[in-house]
Amino acid sequence: MSTVPAQSPTTPVPMAVIKPWHTRLRERLFGYAIRVILQGLITVWAVTTFTFFLIRLMPGNPVDIKIDQLMQQGIPYEIARNQAMGLFAFNPDEPLPVQYLAYLGNLLRFDLGNSITNPGVRVIDQIAAFLPWTLFSVGSGLLISFALGVTLGTAMAYWRGSVFDNVLTAIASILYGIPDYIIALLLLIVGGVQLRLFQIGELRGAVDPGIAPGLTLEYIGSVLKHALLPVSTYVLASVGGWILTMKSSTIATLGEDYIAVAKARGLPERRILTAYVARNAMLPLVTRLAISIGFVVGGSVIVEELFQYPGLGRSLLRAINSRDYTTMQGIFLVISISVVVSNMLADLMMGWLDPRIRLGKGHRD
Amino acid sequence: MKRLLIAVLALALVLGMLPVAAQDTALEAPEGTLLGTWPYVLPPEHNFNSFVTTGGVNTNLNLALYRNIVQLPPALFMWATGEYVPLLAESWGFTEDNSAYEITLVEGATWSNGEPITADDVVNTYAFGRVMNWAHFAYISDVEKVDDRTVRFVFTTEPSLLAERLILKEPIVYTPSYGDLVDRALELIANENATAEDYAALQAELTSFRPDELIASGPYTYTMDDVGDAYMTLRWHPNSIFSDDVKFGEIRLWAGETEATTPLVLSGELGHSTNVYPASTIEAFQAQGIRMIALPRGYGAALLFNHGVEPLNIKEVRQAMAYAIEREENAFLTNGIGATATQYMAGILDEQVPLLMTEEGIAALNRYEYDLERAAELMEAAGFTRNDEGKWVDADGNTIRLEYTFPAEFADFAGAAQNAIDQLNRFGFDITARALPWQEAAEAIRQSDFELSVWSWGSASPFASRHFFAPTQRFNYTDLPEGQRGINFEMEFEWEGELINLDTMIDEVSNGLDAEEQRRRADKVAKIINELLPFIPLNVELSIEPLNEDLIAGAPPDGDPILQNPAGGGDHWMIWYILNGLVEPTDITRNYAG
Incomplete structure (x- = not known):
């Protein structure tokens, strides 16, 4: 159906300056990018503000928690409060708006402040120390499980109904339903305790003590060895989801007309599977992958604790337990930014992959 | 002559070296690794400041144990x-x-x-x-x-x-x-x-200062290079007064809390742990042949009343509750073999009662043995009757509906609370449970925003005043900031014909140097607490510590007096045993390279 507006035959038609197609495309892409980035910035500010107030609504502040611990030792309240107030760089009586403005002011100077419960330790240093390990372990797990899931899901859909499909569907469904920390415990108890496949102590942490960091075989080998259990956990915990999603997406794609046309044209099976089926079936997974990448930064608190992997999740758990507001804020900010950025990337990527999204519904060129 | 001179010089040289050699032998580090655990923090938080409580020496070395062998x-x-x-x-x-x-x-x-x-x-x-x-x-x-x-x-x-x-x-x-x-x-x-x-x-x-090094008075110390992700190592040095006595060359502290150390105990890579393990885990350890050492933990689970809420402000109702709870069952469901039913109900942990009270004082205590008939009599004396459903109702026919909040994360307190609710409901109360994050549960008690709750009572202290402190003072308006009422238990009242201030009495109970006088004061406070029940001391918890004798030899046998030292409070038996060389490595840990 044509959507060209009717024009009066008496009205002279102005000579439109028709820009080349690539210029128009660039302008639209640029406008789209600006919109997405602005949305991202507003989202980060909103999330930052929300978390700032939310964590202060949690029962107990750092001083209260310390007072509680000291009173547990039989120290009267007044003495406990005096001690606690001296230990932390935090004044619980300072009005919230004042704290918030100070926080925003520091943020604008890219200063995340110092840890409240550990005066003298910069939050940015804590994040810098722990973030790389989480990025490495959770990120590797995500990419491996994505690759495995896409490959197996496609194959299962293509040979649907086969023994291979049925067995893997059952396994994927089971894995999908098991939380990561249960898988971590099973790996430790079954592999380390019952089957004695490895010494648990040797695989804890991120690297063997005494090995100097560097691009040496020894260091890289040690890092890979220590990442084995957490990465395996993340892969096992998430691969089921990727497999099942990819399988259902592939089945839907297999029913599309263009697949029938491709077959009718006599294209080879391999080409149909890779260039036509897998490529189109992956579209919804790409968005999900991009969003998952954002959540990589948050790590997995319990898994890192179980393997004593020095990631950001483990650090966040400590900060929450001691109500270390500044450290919590810093980590939440990094998580927020990563989620927002990955969503922006997903938006931009989908806009590039699917012009209907980029140009908006009903728009025509 | 020349040969003789050379021989004499050589002899002198050998003799001269003998003391040095002997001294060197004495200064050699002992062989062996003690495999312990503590949830220390990692750099950049980890530091050597001994005067901060987060990230410093206290945090990283277990104030109750390993710090004492370093400082x-x-x-x-x-x-x-x-x-x-x-x-x-x-x-x-x-x-x-x-x-x-x-x-x-x-x-x-x-x-x-x-x-x-x-x-x-x-x-x-x-x-x-x-x-x-x-x-x-x-x-x-x-x-x-x-x-x-x-x-x-x-x-x-x-x-x-x-x-x-x-x-x-x-x-x-x-x-x-x-x-x-x-x-x-x-x-x-x-x-x-x-x-x-x-x-x-x-x-x-x-608090912001970060010393570069940790200079120790004990026989072990460490540098920041010894702090790894998986474990940190305390290394022997020759200059302490205990350096010649200790039998371990190093102490490896595996990082992590209970959930992270459980697999290490099971796999035989952890010799001794001070973590608190749930009852089912303890059974799994025992099944592996690992010895469990029971130590006083210095607290127990208590049922806390909000005395500002009716009918919890009625003494007879509180006493009825005490009679209606079978504490043996409650203790088992609190922490398995890691808890025992409270015997004396004195406000002083049972193991300390004979030391801190007189025999007459102990004899005067009501033990509140499980007795549902006596509990029912007390409820009736307070003006309550049972309705057709067996629930206690007041004169207007209203059932006693209460909420029992408990900290969700503390398995022992949660177990104590849920069992107490079950037992009290069977007796005829209508109590619902509500789990809260522990910080919120504690805050609710402080703010008097609860009806029934659970928290610790007693202390890992040899002084009665410290035992009485929690929770009667700790969670009461007398010791909380202005505006917070806590359990809201009135501390000034008439007792045996005279106006007393229980707060002052508790403060003064352990004053002075006369132990007998302190015991008499403790008798009086214990009797008041026993009679008025500001809280119900449900049970006394034990610290059940796994000790793998394949990895550590020489631990005291069960029943040894030193095992009366509590797990907390800085008197742990392991301090004395390490420093005096009473524990030593086994064949596995003598040249440990795990």
């Missing part, structure tokens, strides 16, 4: 005998006029860097302590050097056994690591015109 306190308390045994001090005691307390350091004691440990180190440690508002200064006004090895602690008011314990249990710190902060602390204390702001400013500097 020695003057003495260790043996709970079975009630006596102190020497660590860094060779003698201690009250001065003749009881106006002060003196300790004399062991002669020849040195730091790990070889420097002598002197009275100045003690004075300087306490200078920092004063800046950090230590509780010690509620009892002592001055810390003075008497001679190179003797320090005098001058009492603010009357002499106190509580102050003695604080003094003898405080590890002494090598303060030159803190630069000029020591001199500034001493100057500040000497300055009579110093203001609170001056103290706060120095406090802020001290």
Whole structure:
């Protein structure tokens, strides 16, 4: 159906300056990018503000928690409060708006402040120390499980109904339903305790003590060895989801007309599977992958604790337990930014992959 | 002649070297690794400051155990005998006029860097302590050097056994690591015109200060290179007074809390742990043949009442609840073999009752043996009757509906609460449970925003006043900030014909040096608590610590008096056993390379 507006035959038609197609495309892409980035910035500010107030609504502040611990030792309240107030760089009586403005002011100077419960330790240093390990372990797990899931899901859909499909569907469904920390415990108890496949102590942490960091075989080998259990956990915990999603997406794609046309044209099976089926079936997974990448930064608190992997999740758990507001804020900010950025990337990527999204519904060129 | 001269010189050389060789042998590090655990923190948080409670030496070395073998306190308390045994001090005691307390350091004691440990180190440690508002200064006004090895602690008011314990249990710190902060602390204390702001400013500097090294008085120390993700290592050094005695060359502390150390215990890679394990995990350890050592934990689970809520403000109702709960069952569901039913109901942990009360005082206590008939009589005496459904109702026919909040994360308290609810509901109450994050549950108690709750009672202290403190004072308006009512238990009331202040009575129960007089005071407070039940002490918890005898040899047998020392409070049996070489490596851990 044509959507060209009717024009009066008496009205002279102005000579439109028709820009080349690539210029128009660039302008639209640029406008789209600006919109997405602005949305991202507003989202980060909103999330930052929300978390700032939310964590202060949690029962107990750092001083209260310390007072509680000291009173547990039989120290009267007044003495406990005096001690606690001296230990932390935090004044619980300072009005919230004042704290918030100070926080925003520091943020604008890219200063995340110092840890409240550990005066003298910069939050940015804590994040810098722990973030790389989480990025490495959770990120590797995500990419491996994505690759495995896409490959197996496609194959299962293509040979649907086969023994291979049925067995893997059952396994994927089971894995999908098991939380990561249960898988971590099973790996430790079954592999380390019952089957004695490895010494648990040797695989804890991120690297063997005494090995100097560097691009040496020894260091890289040690890092890979220590990442084995957490990465395996993340892969096992998430691969089921990727497999099942990819399988259902592939089945839907297999029913599309263009697949029938491709077959009718006599294209080879391999080409149909890779260039036509897998490529189109992956579209919804790409968005999900991009969003998952954002959540990589948050790590997995319990898994890192179980393997004593020095990631950001483990650090966040400590900060929450001691109500270390500044450290919590810093980590939440990094998580927020990563989620927002990955969503922006997903938006931009989908806009590039699917012009209907980029140009908006009903728009025509 | 020349040959003779050479022979004589050679002999002299050999003889001259003999003492050196002997000395070298004595200074060699012992073989073996002690495999322990503690949830230390990683750099950049990890630091060597001994005066902060987060990230510093306390956090990283377990204040109750390993810190004491790195930074020695003057003495260790043996709970079975009630006596102190020497660590860094060779003698201690009250001065003749009881106006002060003196300790004399062991002669020849040195730091790990070889420097002598002197009275100045003690004075300087306490200078920092004063800046950090230590509780010690509620009892002592001055810390003075008497001679190179003797320090005098001058009492603010009357002499106190509580102050003695604080003094003898405080590890002494090598303060030159803190630069000029020591001199500034001493100057500040000497300055009579110093203001609170001056103290706060120095406090802020001290808490932010990060010493470069940890100089130890005990036989082990470590550097930041020894702190790994998976474990940290305390290394033996030759300069401590205990260096010749210890049998382990290093102590490996696996990182992590209970959930992270459980697999290590099961896989036989962890020799001793102070973590608190749930009952089912303890059974799994025992099935692996791992010995479990039971120690007093220094607290138990208590049922807390909000005395501002009807009918919990009625003594008979509280007493009825005490009779209606079978505490043996409650203890088992609190922590399996790691808890025992409260026997004396005195407000003092059972194992301490015979030491802190007189026989007459103990005999006068109501044990509240499980007795549903007696409980029903008390409810009826308070004006309640049972309705057709067997629920207790008041004169207007209203059932007693209550909410019982408990901290969701604490498995022991959650178990105690849920079982108490079950038992009380069977008896005829209508109580619903509500789990809260522990910080919120504690805050609800402080704010008096609860009806029934669960928290700890008792203390890992040899003093009755400390036992009575929790929760009667700790969670009550007398010790909480203004506006917070806590359990809302009235502390001033008439008792046996006279107006009493229970708050003051508890504060004063352990004052002075007369142990018999302290016991008599404790009798009176215990009787009041036993009768009025500001809370119900449901059970006494034990610390059930796994000890793998394939990895550590020489641990005390069950029933050994030293196992009466509690797990917390800095008197752990392992301190004494490590320092005196009573525990030693096995064939597996002698040359441990795991």
